[in-house]
Amino acid sequence: MQVEQEPTLRDYLNILLDRWWLIAIATTAALIAALVFSLVTPPVYRGTATVVVDRAGSSFGLVSDITGISQQTFVDTLAEIVKSRSVAESALDRLGIPPNGREEELKRLQRGLLVQRIRGADVIRIQAEGTTPQSAAATTNAVADAFITWHVDARRAQAAAGREFMEEQLGTIGRELHGAEDALAQYKAQGGQVSLSEQTTLVVGKLAEFEAQRRAAAAERQAINASLGQAQYALGQQTPTVASSSLVSEDPAAAPFRQQLALLEAELAALREQFTDKNAQVIAAKAKIEAAKARLQQLAAQRVASQTVTLNPLHQDLVAQVIRLEVEQQALRAREDALAGVVRRYARDVQQLPAKEVTLARLTRDVKVAEQTYLLLSAKLQEARIAEASIVGDLRVVDWAVPPEVPVKPQTALNTLLGALVGLMLGIGAIYTLESLDTTFKTPEEAGELLGLPVLATIPLLRNVSDKGNVGNGKVPLAIGEQRRQPFAEAFRHLRTSLLYLSPDRPLRIIQVTSAGPEEGKSTIAANLAIALSHMDKKVWLVECDLRRPHLALSFQPQTEFGLSELLVDGLSLEQVVHKTAVDNLWFVPSGRTPPNPAELLGSRKMRAFLSGGLDGAEFVVLDAPPLLPVTDAAVLAPAVDGVLLVVDLQKTHQDAARRVKKQLEAVGGRVLGIVVNGVSATRHGHGYYYSHYYDSGKEKAKA
Numbered sequence: 001m002q003v004e005q006e007p008t009l010r011d012y013l014n015i016l017l018d019r020w021w022l023i024a025i026a027t028t029a030a031l032i033a034a035l036v037f038s039l040v041t042p043p044v045y046r047g048t049a050t051v052v053v054d055r056a057g058s059s060f061g062l063v064s065d066i067t068g069i070s071q072q073t074f075v076d077t078l079a080e081i082v083k084s085r086s087v088a089e090s091a092l093d094r095l096g097i098p099p100n101g102r103e104e105e106l107k108r109l110q111r112g113l114l115v116q117r118i119r120g121a122d123v124i125r126i127q128a129e130g131t132t133p134q135s136a137a138a139t140t141n142a143v144a145d146a147f148i149t150w151h152v153d154a155r156r157a158q159a160a161a162g163r164e165f166m167e168e169q170l171g172t173i174g175r176e177l178h179g180a181e182d183a184l185a186q187y188k189a190q191g192g193q194v195s196l197s198e199q200t201t202l203v204v205g206k207l208a209e210f211e212a213q214r215r216a217a218a219a220e221r222q223a224i225n226a227s228l229g230q231a232q233y234a235l236g237q238q239t240p241t242v243a244s245s246s247l248v249s250e251d252p253a254a255a256p257f258r259q260q261l262a263l264l265e266a267e268l269a270a271l272r273e274q275f276t277d278k279n280a281q282v283i284a285a286k287a288k289i290e291a292a293k294a295r296l297q298q299l300a301a302q303r304v305a306s307q308t309v310t311l312n313p314l315h316q317d318l319v320a321q322v323i324r325l326e327v328e329q330q331a332l333r334a335r336e337d338a339l340a341g342v343v344r345r346y347a348r349d350v351q352q353l354p355a356k357e358v359t360l361a362r363l364t365r366d367v368k369v370a371e372q373t374y375l376l377l378s379a380k381l382q383e384a385r386i387a388e389a390s391i392v393g394d395l396r397v398v399d400w401a402v403p404p405e406v407p408v409k410p411q412t413a414l415n416t417l418l419g420a421l422v423g424l425m426l427g428i429g430a431i432y433t434l435e436s437l438d439t440t441f442k443t444p445e446e447a448g449e450l451l452g453l454p455v456l457a458t459i460p461l462l463r464n465v466s467d468k469g470n471v472g473n474g475k476v477p478l479a480i481g482e483q484r485r486q487p488f489a490e491a492f493r494h495l496r497t498s499l500l501y502l503s504p505d506r507p508l509r510i511i512q513v514t515s516a517g518p519e520e521g522k523s524t525i526a527a528n529l530a531i532a533l534s535h536m537d538k539k540v541w542l543v544e545c546d547l548r549r550p551h552l553a554l555s556f557q558p559q560t561e562f563g564l565s566e567l568l569v570d571g572l573s574l575e576q577v578v579h580k581t582a583v584d585n586l587w588f589v590p591s592g593r594t595p596p597n598p599a600e601l602l603g604s605r606k607m608r609a610f611l612s613g614g615l616d617g618a619e620f621v622v623l624d625a626p627p628l629l630p631v632t633d634a635a636v637l638a639p640a641v642d643g644v645l646l647v648v649d650l651q652k653t654h655q656d657a658a659r660r661v662k663k664q665l666e667a668v669g670g671r672v673l674g675i676v677v678n679g680v681s682a683t684r685h686g687h688g689y690y691y692s693h694y695y696d697s698g699k700e701k702a703k704a
Contacts, residue, residue: 004692005486006683007060010141011442011443014681015431015432015435015442016428016431017433017516018681019435020091020625021433022427022430022431022649023427023428024427025425025427025432026421026423026424026427026430027420027427028423028424029423030419030420030422030423030424030426031416031419031420031423032419032420033419034415034416034418034420034422035412035415035416035419037410037415037419038410038411038412038415038416039412041409041410043131043407043409043410044112044129044130044131044280044407044408044409044410045129045130045131045132045133045135045136045404045407045408046112046114046127046128046129046136046140046402046404046407046408047127047128047130047133047136047137047138047140047141047401047402047404048125048126048127048399048401048404049125049126049127049140049141049143049397049399049400049401050123050124050125050126050397050398050399051123051124051125051126051144051147051395051396051397051398052122052123052208052395052398053074053078053123053124053394053395054122054394054395054396057613066545073525075117075122075124076117077114078124078151078395079116079117079124080115080500081147081150081151082113082114082115082124082126082143082147083110083113083202083634085106086150086579087143087146087147087150088106088109088110088113088143088146089106089121090100090146090149090150091109091142091143091145091146092105092106093140093146094142094145094146095138095139095142102544109128109139109143111378112128112129113126113127113128113129113143114126114127114128115127115458121649123398125146126140126143126144126401127140127408128140128142128143128401129408132403133377133403133404133405134403136401136403136404137401137403137404139404141400141401142636144400144401145397146524147395148396148397150397151394151395156388160388163223163381163384163385163388164226165219165222165223165226166219166220166223166377166380166381166384166549167381168375169219169222169223170374170377170378170381172379173219173370173373173374174374176370177367177370177371177374178369180366180367180369181367181370183366195402203346203349204368205368206273206346207343207346207347207349207369208367208368208371209368209372210269210273210342210343210346211216211339211343211369211373212271212368212369212370212371212372212375212376213339213372213376214336214339214340214343214531215369215373216373216376216377216380217332217335217336217339218332218336219334219373219377220332220380221329221333221336221378223380223384224325224329224332225329227325228326228329231321231322231325232322238300253299253303254296254299254300257264257292257296257299257697258296258330258334259302260292261289261292261293261296261330261331261334262334262337262338263333263336264285264288264289264292264330264334265289265335265337266334266337266338266341266622267285268282268285268286268289268335268338269311269335269338269339269341269342270342270483271285273342287558289331293327293328293331295678296327297323297324297327300323300326300327300647301319301320301323301380304588330506337630339560351436375648381471381608388611395445415640421633433642437698439654439655440649440650440651440652440653440655441648441650441653441655441658441677442650442656443650444650444677444680445597447648447650447653447658447677448675450655450658450659451646451648451658451659451662451675453646453662453674453675454498454502454674454675455674455675455676455677456492456495456499456502456645456673456674456675456676457491457492457495457498457676457677458491458676458677458680459488459491459492459495459524459525459676459677459678459679459680460487460488460491460680460681461519461679461680461681466586475551475554475555476523476524476527476551476552476554476555477524477528478527478528478531478555479492479528480531480582480583481534488528489528489532492525492528492529492531492532493532493535495525495529495532495676496529496532496533496536498674499511499529499673502673502674503643505641508620508642508643508673509620509621509642510611510621510623510640510641510642511529511620511622511623511641511642511643511644511645511646512623512625512634512637512638512641512643512645512670513525513526513529513623513624513625513644513647514625514626514627514628514634514644514645514646514647514661515627515628515648515649515653515661516627516628516629516646516648516653516654516657516660516661517627517629517630517645517652517653517657518549518627518630519624519652520627520647520648520649520652520653520678521647521649521678521679522624522625522627522647523551523552523624524678525545525645525647525676525678526542526552526623526624527542527552527555527556527624529622529645530542530586530620531583531586533622534583534584534585534586535584535585537585538585538619538620539579539585539587539617539618539619540585540586540587540618540619540620540621540622541582541587541588541589541615541618541620541621541622542556542587542588542589542592542622542624543564543588543589543621543622543623543624543626543635544563544564544588544590545564545567545591545623545624545625545626545633546591546624546625546626546633547591547592547594547595547598547601547602547626547633548566548594548598548626548631548633549626550590550591550594552570552588552590552591552624553590553591556579556581556588556590558579558588558590559579559656560576561590561592561593562576562577562590562592563577563589563590563591563592563593564577564589564590564591564592564601565591565592565593565594565595566592566593567589567592567606567610568601568604568606568607568610569595569601574616577589577592578616579592587618590663598626598633599631599632599633599636602633602636602637603636603637607637607640610642611640611641612640623637623641625637625643628661628664628665629660629661631656634665635664635665635668635670636668638665638668638670638671639668639669639670641671642671643671643672643673644665644670644671644672644673644676645673645674645675645676646658646661646662646665646672646675646676647676647678648675648676648677648678649677649678649679650677650678650681651679652679656677
């Protein structure tokens, strides 16, 4: 069993060398296409702006600190936000792009937007494209400005929600104050001069003070609710979504801390009945409340950190804001409940006064409550406005974009180089694709292995013959004259030697040369084999048995047109059909006129008699038979000869065709001596190097 030999690197290189022109065409075409594309493509410019993220102003909350979210991750997330649709739409607004056709402009902007985080620094580089240097710079600056504005607006949204609620409540309290003042004035005008005792005035003042504080706490809690709603909505847009309603208020583990916070607020309310806010005990109570709020935040943050696997810093920051607002909400609710208890106690004291004093006390209380509530809310509103205005964001533009000097697209040199590389790869791929689809034989050794026959000789390609003057006009190239010293002629001497030693006990006298299909070189092989045999001083006959498409007569130029057909049909003598050639010891029998039944003539008894005894002492007879697959002429001749040479052309003979020819010859009893491989490239297979080197050296020595 023969082991199939793996192809070597030399084999792959030979494949490329055989079809180098395909690589050249593909590379040139791709290079020209890339060059033309680069020349006709409109230039594209790119502006660059630099934005820095301020570490000191970063909005990391408690959750971010616990989960270990770094500033680097936060900056990376901000860099991704620059590419968002909202930032792009805001940039288009700044550029004055009308709503009509904006979708296409939006896609173009996002497609050409390049955002890069500078490694090792809290810096974001924003690059945008434009058809002119000015448009590139304007687009880049619009994106940077829109990004910073979006960041500030996002941070101000919660504060704005609380501030707007405070403004609404302040208007309501103002109207309530005017109504209370009018009611008190009307009562005094109708009921006469009724005054309150000093003790009653003190009770009414305390009642009004604590009622105002309670109402201010309630209003502040409702403002916190508005901000909390904004934070919860923003948190709902992130993944995974955290159920913000259960972070603090519905957490069973936080119940003791909520109770402690309520007790501390009640303690603070009791202290304020006796002392002012500057008292040491009041200050200490406030510190305890802040500590309790911090512990409550810490507990909620730890629970969220244990349940959330996301590393999105925006998500973590929103969670921190929600926790802070919910804790503040719980503290205000506890304060409101504590102040409500104080208010109820003072209200019971007021109810025990006489009827006139009760009504006056109530009206006076309403005025004072509205007045103090209005003052407290006004102070809170100013604080909210200051807090909202103080939010400036964590981002600053370091360098605004300036019009670039050179375009970034197209890159003519790079495109041309890439085009050449693509063409080179396509050419190589096409070569190996064609090679895999090619069913012809690749090497002489492959032909011998697949057919199971010895390779008797390899004949070089015609382009390796130095003198080709006798090839034109349908002539067969002959190894005569100066060509006897060429590799082409040496290949036939090698074939002659192989035949002589192929059967030493039974010398081969009649040899038939055939092939699978036409134009595979069987006539060239037959003629030059006959010439090589004649050089041994042996009488050789070359018989042209291809009665359908003869070629040898053009090369040997017989004296008459009589040939094999006339011998078999008209009964002419051998002297009339056999012609002496210019080559010593070589006689030629042409095909003659084309008969209507070539196969029957070649298989007739006259043909067998001619081959068996009518050869006039010829020691070798070479028959140029037709190709086997198109016609059966060669098959009927095969049993009457000593052996058949099968010609295989590396560029034309398909493997299946060669196998069929071998089977047909063996089926009729023909003896296939071996194969002669035609069309071998000397540069690819190395068969011509040693011949040419040897003969060139011999010529130089002869001249010397």
